[in-house]
Amino acid sequence: MSFFQKIFAKRFGPVFLLYLIIISLAFITRTALLIKSAAGFDWTFINIIGVYFIGLFYDTVLAGYFCIPLVLYIWLVPNKLYKKQWHRFLLYSYFLIVTFLLLFNIVAEWVFWEEFSTRFNFIAVDYLVYTTEVIGNIWESYPVVKIIIVVFLIAIAAFFLIKNSIKASLKSNLRFGKRTLIAVPLLCIPILSWFFVGNKGKEFSDNQFAVELAGDGLYEFGAAFWNNELDYNKFYATIDQDKAFKIVRDLLGRDSVAFVDKANSIERKISYNGTEKRYNVVLISVESLSADYLGVYGNTQGLTPNLDSLGKNGLLFSNLYASGTRTVRGLEALSLSILPTPGQSIVKRPNNENLFTIGNLLKKRNYIPQFIYGGYGYFDNMNYFFGNNGYQVIDRTAITDKKDIHYENIWGVADEDLFTLSIKQLDKDYQSGNPFFTHIMTVSNHRPFTYPNGRIDIPSHTSQEGAVKYTDYAIGKFLREAASKPWFNNTIFVIVADHCASSAGKTELPAYRYHIPAIIYAPKIVKPQVYTKLTGQMDLVPTILGMLKVNYNSKFFGRDIFRVKPDEEWAFISTYEKLGFIRNGHLLVLSPQKKVQQFKIMPNTDQIPEKVDKKLKEEAIAFYQTASYLYKNHLYGK
Template identity: 60%
Template sequence: MVVLVVSMSLITRIILTVKSAPAIDFTISNLTGIFIIGLFYDLVNSAYFILPLMLYIWLMPARLMQKRWQLILLNGIFAFFIFGLLFNIVSEWFFWDEFSSRFNFIAVDYLVYTNEVIGNIRQSYPVEAIVAVLLLATAIMVFLLKPVIKSAAAYSVAFKSRSVWMLGYLIILLASYFLVDNKIKQFSDNTYINELSGNGLYELFAAYRNNELDYAQFYQKIPDQQAFRMIREQIKTPESHFVNNDPFSIERKIINTGAEKRMNVVLISVESLSADFLGVFGNTQSITPNLDSLATHSLLFTKLYATGTRTVRGLEALSVGTPPTPGQSIVRRPKNEGLFSIGRVFKEKGYQSKFIYGGYGYFDNMGYFFENNDYQVVDRNKIAKKDIAYENIWGVADENLFTLATKEIEKTVSSGKPVFAHIMTTSNHRPFTYPGGRIDIPSHTSREGAVKYTDYAIGKFIKEAKTKPWFKNTLFVIVADHCASSAGKADLPVNKYLIPLLIYSPGNIKPAKMERLMSQIDLGPTILGLLNFSYTSKFFGYDIFKLEEGRERAFISTYQSLGYIRRDSLVILKPQRIVNTFIPDFKDGSSKPAKSNSHLTNEAISWYQTASYQFKNKLMK
């Protein structure tokens, strides 16, 4: 079984290496790392993998091992595990194709939301044909292994001797659990090489163990008092002042002059909308004609960076305005109720705040999070079957979502209240399916088609909104939740985190370009600033129009690597208290190591450390 596990892991590594060849430098040191470190992880993974078989052989009396039914059972066990290993090869291929990574945090989440994920896989790939081929391959392999299995079963070992072997095995297993982690493979600056050096099944196990990361335990720290002293200095802006002298508080009063503008706000967070999909950012495929047209009539932000690589990370940034904390998004964490959110600010101003989603709200805990943070949740359950023109496993088609959103907006406006509607799209997601006849790219062919369909749906929504009486008093905000892909040679390729932001409101917002560096967490305070709202804030974000020149910064992250962009530098914080500084190329995403600057490093630490401290100690409520 160990030979099978290691052999199939090697085959997987070779396949993925060939697939990733354009991104790899085939040097002796890189190839040695990929295959020697890889072999080490394959052996560690096999130690876990064989546990059920080891227990079975240890406890089964020797006199029964050569019984016919026993041999049939052993062949069945091998068939089960061989099929699993073959299925894993295919799964890793498709996961790598999507994320350029071994199984990770995302895969753990996928195991939780099996309905959506299995549905997505069945709609995206020819699952039945793949399974049939794997079953045939399994049958052939088991047939070839039958003599070996029979011979092994004939080897009789007394229970006492078996127990000695079992004890030795358990010592190895426990040593692997306590002494080995997935950091050993981090030997290269090229993330593809590091990922290839790992083992997919082991990475899945490691990701499950590290589902949440305590910043104070795993990351570089400075004294909490110093961190909060620094953050209070950095977070203060001309229009704000702190409400108290509590050294661990960031609560401050935001005072904007002039009359408050009680405009409706429609915030559309678009699934996986990288900036480089848009023509205004240089794309030549003409897949966003509506957004490109809107951009010329909008306030267009050209240097906005997403905080993370998942929808929940984007929703976290847009709703509670905090830097990404390591591990799981706050949207998915326990004890995330009653947080200070943009929904609360609008609610206190007399608005009705709504989160409108085309899928089921239970997915990724979105429904619970928004329901418990001053939003009303409106999801797929609110749409009658007859009103759904098209749907896939993730949700209804975006045009059906916008029809629902229009009804919800009008319901609130007709009641005499202004509305804050946060709409979350789903169509730009594998399997990239959508209604036919809308655009010139057939459904289920490419991400570009999904982007163009979402663009079509947004254009249709804005066009129909123009006929409504509430249009003239509405601020339309269109932003991505995150980029389509964050993979690159660098750990955090900055170009992959650039997302578009358009604020559109003819007669209220003059078309212009905002070209200052900006984080996704700054969007909430900036919207509230455009409305001239005065309020008490616990946001970490800035109103970019009130912020003095030169103070801009942005945050980018994976679930473990925390990046801080300041001017031309990128500081990355990692577990095991690792801190590295780079000079990033904002066009191609590459990074060159740079000499560390203690003040810049402490600045980066202060943002992430205080954000984690605030959530852990319930100071975001």
């Protein structure tokens, strides 16, 4: 009898068997993802060893949690019952189900990695919450039934390989006291892991692919689930709070503004010469649109003829960066003009009502602020957030006539139908006599990349390039129809992406992956030009207000870009945990465990690590610490 056969024949043999299954499938998953990421992985000896040995550690920790039910069962079930012939079918069923789920997890991790180039994280937790949209998206994007059948057949084949090993343990006769001596130490492993193991131990390399591969997907999912909001002062580098406000006030004060005399505040008077302009504003935030899809940013595929034309005939931002990697981060920046605080976007947090948004501000000036979305607005808490922050919310439920829907998928109606709904609403707003501020959020440029047939020359459900071209088609159609309306000449159209199509890179925050398009188009109001200065997504809100010449007391962190002095530009980029500050060609990154890194930004590629500059470090900390302080202490209200 071999060593393994002897172990499996013991009472707790199934626990050891389950551990081997978990680490074996984790090894297969890690290797498959490593091969997939070969181009971006730094193939050094340290990285390879780190990926597999640190990975084995986290796989073992995950296995400790996973084995708890089985350990308890084997420990507490009496010998007489455990040795019954029929009892083996309970263990058989358990192992078959677990093996199937673990195999299916390989597929899930592959799909998630393909989309985000990371192991499971906060995004996966969000997906667990919004199961209707997510399961629908998966169902429309992949051959789910075939995948399940194949995985189940593999699970059955694997089960027959381990069946005799499971059966061998049923002959064991171990008294309760001796079972306790084994069970208690086994249960102590996950208990000790809970208190002493965090998911930051995987951060052993400067190569982000190596860091992600060293983790365990299911363990990362659990860590994200328990830490979906991070307290800045607890997890990140800090400075004295008074000093932080002093630094931020000094930086924001360089735009020649007057601060309101309040302690621990960034509230300042924004004043413009001349009378206020009562222009309408239509802000279109486009799903997942990287700048490099557009011809005006260098793309040669001809995907965006309409946006390219708008860019040449409007105000084109050539150096603008998204705040984050999710739609809710973009919505946060385009409504609150606040830099990204760690954890969940404010859009999804509790107690996020009555905040200082452009919607609340313009509502006081008799504008009609509204948020129009092509899907169901309960997704990502959009309806609640906008509805409680000055906006009228309109989603796909407003389309009651089926003939007005040419196509829909799980995310919402086709963009052309969203814009048809928007045109009707804008006509209605115009009749009211009040100016409107309308934020329209598109959905078509999202997997499964489906749209009505016959609109463009790329078939539906083939690629993101097709979805990009269709969204461009829909925006062009919308603006041509808007041009015939009496409100068109008095309307400023702002078109900006919510985030890039991909944020993957070798480094933790690859700055070039946050470069998004932004165009302000108003042929009777805005002269064509290219704005080349560094701009953050949150700067668009105060810039719009500047074009309207609105005098107001601002709590926004963003600035009117036309008032920014030379060499005083900056931008903020982030993931859920990594907080980035871009200034003068450098990127300062703040991470949990009070980690601080600095990089030299390179054009269209990953940045190079460099020595941390004390001044840049203090500026980054001051901004993020102050933003977290104001929101946490309910000082960012309207």
